[in-house]
Amino acid sequence: MTKKSIDFFKTSNMAVEINIMRCVHCEGEFYELEDKELDDCPLCGNGFDEEPVKEAYDSETYTLIVDHKTGIPSVIRNDEYEPVTKEPTL
Ligand SMILES: [Zn+2]
Known part of the structure; x- marks a missing residue:
């Protein structure tokens, strides 16, 4: 190529800047932009009263x-x- x-x-x-996050409710992984966090889990719909866990961060791709x-x-x-x-x- x-x-x-x-x-x-x-x-x-x-x-x-993209974060890979893990939901504390459904344990599902999803992507979001750094500093543009979602209020609810896109997978299970539960609100993030408890913050999701940041699994990885990528600003190189x-x-x-x-x-x-x-x-x-x-x-x-x-x-x-x-x-x-x-x-x-x-
Ligand atoms: Zn979830």
Whole structure:
């Protein structure tokens, strides 16, 4: 697979931070965005009066970017892209 290239110096971007959580009621695992916690379990529907357990955290896999011409955001998989490295300016 040939990787697409992306220049992060010209593409505004931020890491997509995803938590893998485990519900204290049904023991089910689900994903949510860091700092954007769900109020109820998406699997069993019980409210989180007791906080779900954070099993894992991932900020390495996906990046949110915005097209500087159109303003259209998209999420990319980091391993499908080769970052363009900045040429050193002398
Ligand atoms: Zn649950």
